[in-house]
Amino acid sequence: MNIRLVLLLVLLSLPRASGAAAAKPHQHAVASAHALATEAGLEVLAQGGNAFDAAVAVSSTLSVVEPISSGLGGGGFFLLHEAKTGRDRFIDARETAPAAATPDKYLDAGGGLDRDRAVNGPWSAGIPGLPAGLVHLAREHGRLPLSQSLAPAIRIAREGFPVYERLAKGYAARREVMERYPGTRAVFLADGDPPEVGEILRQPDLARTLELLAAKGHDGFYRGEVAGKLLAGVAAEGGQWQADELAAYRVRERQPLRFSYDGWTVVTAPPPSSGGIALAQMLQILEPWDLSAMAPAQRVHLVTEAMRRAFRDRTFYLGDPDFVRIPQRMLTSRDYAAGLRATIHPGKATPSDLLSGQQTPLEDEDTTHFSIIDADGNRVAGTQTVNLLFGSGLVAPGTGVLLNNEMDDFALKPGEPNAFGVMGFEANAPKPGKRMLSSMTPTFMESPGRVAVLGTPGGSRIITMVLLGVLGYADGLDAQQVAALPRYHHQWLPDVLSAERGALPADVAAALRAMGHTVDTPEDAAGGRRSSDSWGNLQTVEWDLKTNTLHTGSDPRNPIGLGKTVEAGKKTKVKP
Template sequence: MKRGVVLLGAALLLGGMGQAQTGSAGSKVPLATGTGGAVATVDLDASRAAMRILEAGGNAVDAAVAAAATLGVTEPFSCGIGGGGFMVIYLAKENRVVTIDHRETAPASFTPTVFIENGQPIPFDQRVTSGLSAGVPGTVRGWQEALSRYGTLSLRRVLTPAIVTARYGFVVDQNFRNQVQENEARFRAFTSTASLYLPNGQPPAVGRRINNPDLARTYETIARQGAAGFYTGEIAQAIAATVNNPPVAEGTTLNVRRGNMTLADLANYEARLRPPVVSTYRGYTIYGMQPPSSGGLTIAEALNIMEGYDLSAMSEPEAYQKYLEASRLAFADRGAYMADPEYTDVPRNGLLSREFAAERRALIGSQAAPGSVPPGDPFKFQTDPSYPLRPAPAGFEGNDTTHLTVSDRDGNIVAYTFTIESIGGNGMVVPGHGFLLNNELTDFDPVAPHPNVPEAGKRPRSSMSPTIVFREGKPVMALGSPGGSTIITTVLQTLFDVIDRKRTLAEAFTVPRFSQRNAATTGVDLGGENTPLAQGLAGLGYRWAPTPEIGRLTAIQFNPDGTVTAAAEPRRAGGGSALVQSGR
């Protein structure tokens, strides 16, 4: 990249922002209301990057990619160009919703027994920290598809804020340090990772400014050459070499297995444009992702089940009990039937049918089910030929991902969730290039047969749930979250809280989160088990599994008076950052 472009980026990033930054120039604020464009992310630097692009005349797609690239610098253990994701876009002028699937794919070498050794699954932690767990990254291809089809600025322009942040650095916060500490043993196992994230052999101190010049140069290559600069040439060679010959530090005791990713795997990667999942709920129209994301279908099915109750007239415990049981049933069906649609005949029409929802609703009593429930049979409600699939056991998904939500003054909206899976992905920074690789292929279930079995070129099932909500054809809310399979329940509970319990978006952020995923125990925010609501639910048979945090929501609400409210977490994982172009 030319020096002038970098200096321009520095000016854009470090200069004033007028009204758009009122009240938040020095620190993150979780709530902002005003007019014009809006952005909500987990990180102030990323929110500023998006706002810079909006102020420079870019649209929501341009701004979303700018924020995402910056998050790859400042939130590298959650996301980055070594991973993949799902983007839901509302194009206001065309009044339509499109989605881009840039989920990672398995290398061509994969077989259903790739994670089996001596007749048993490789232990999960060993699957994670290995070359085997890394899927072919999809993020860069997804960005280019989004910008070339729906953006207004070049990839070079929207990457400039991230290049500046990577080159000149950012300030370490407590969440960043905590994530390094949690992964310290893994990070020490790889020379490239230890060099970047364990300066002087220790996790970086809170308040220290750190930079990532290798990532800045990688972004510069992508800015010049486009996605081809990532999927072919030097960067692709470095990715394949890292997967196939992990940069293991001398003396490590970890059993780090090699993968088998080829340059052809990288060069052949394609993003997919898929029609959204469209469902309705009490007069609202809800758009989400199709499989291989399980989010759109699971949320839609649960809402169909819940719609049979007058939840706004019930007491809090009674209403939440219906939400939790609807989620339990929908998760049972998710585990049985949802996977990559290019490899599995997913019974989408049956899962979305009102008749199937009524059949599932009939199983809900006034108490918590004692444990997991079996899946239903959506195939008899299919309107297209299909065949039954064997139920899959519950898998394990990493809880670290990120979500951002952006809108612009013209009404375009982006809800974007992307990830490298577990905190720190597979633990391996690509030497000389400054980004971590994903461990997404651990989202496959290692034991066949079932829909989500590992196969060559397949995309593992995901829970990512970027969602946009409309009423009478106008956008009402856009939202999403990280959190593994709790992503689904976080989005579902937020819709329930806002639509049924009449909470504002800000109030919905402060309610304890409850996550029932077809298990004997129900997840709850740590401390939330002691609230009156949780105590009332305990009287209905719920047993709690306190969790440090469930979800890390970012959202935008479109208000009846024409204003917008950007909202991010006020406290979970250190809080998030909300900005609007013209505050009030």
């Protein structure tokens, strides 16, 4: 073997480094949807933890203070970057289908989809994945013991936190379902009344569950005391979980999806997230066009047409890669994107093939996202959820664990839209142990001068909000400007371009209608006000490599969110 070949093999064996590999920011930055969660992450970083320990602290604290959006009874995705090795990893802590949850269990007497069973109570809940995700993060990637990273969440669950407006309003919206279940009433009606803004919500059972998770790791949740109470709580309401299903739950480490766009490397979520493939398709369709130089209506038209095509492919091709063969190479190829681009008329909307007749539902602030970069350059994009507001509404008595309603993210009846108006077919049909398709899209962006971490909640709109965030960074916006960007969305079916208030000025909306788009905005009373006033809750962190400084962007739509940077070694303590 000659020396040139040896050198080539050595170079190929080295970890791929990003543009940030040569520097360390010497600061920590955390952006999350709740100030207590951000401070919890910073507290753990100040104790010597890394970004992955901080992710455990932020995630578990959000599970306490944002039951409206996520929790131990749900699941999530964690996109990780290890500064020392330059490696990116994707932790799949998505929920799985119980064996008993076959499609026939979700049909009513007439053969239609039983919407109540699909979104409320025990049959709507998949086997939770988030606790296993926290254990895995701490064991495989963190520096600190799990008990130290979970300490802020345990403290806040026990001592309580002030109820905020979104939580109180969300409870009011779901009150009828929440109060069906004694375990839920014990948490949210502990003082005899529904949660009110400003009162302290304490969750001692959830604190106990977190303590067992901290002490025993995986077995502290999926076996023993907590598992027994979860099984009993589900069975008491007519559900059918099995002890071996809980005990067998494992996270999956998957290879992140990586592609380039306009001088950036984008690293994002692979299946069972649908977001990464859709993001790759949309950006590669759009890349040849100079969007920044276009008139607003023309830009929105082309972006909308890219959204439309990506969501059509989502419907037919995507599911759990452990169960279905996904043509990922084709769907993310530039040649395929070029073919899709060729079908876009520059001045005319393309009608979607089939109209479902369903309206895009009002957007709730369910799901949550956080972004972290630590002083060494490690980074985490974490998105977690219980699906709809307060998930299934069912708290298993004695656990404090509010169960998800992620079973609705399966195609429970092929061709029938779910709660977000998104359809699916056999690729996303439920099977025992299968993970339901998700829209969660935690994402990294890397360029020679900047690194960004971003993500958001928002159901099917997560994907398009992350798309608009990526386009914003590519246009040169800073982190806070990206977090504040106006948002619009198209998901193939229903064939409607929806927008939040102020996103499409009247002249832009009129020009889009002239192109053939059906446009629905809150300002348009004739449109039935299907679009809500504001969407999502984007949390982002940016590393400016030229100045070696970190910057955060926390969505201004969410007054309790917080993005914060601190010097490495600075002491901080979260206070409820």
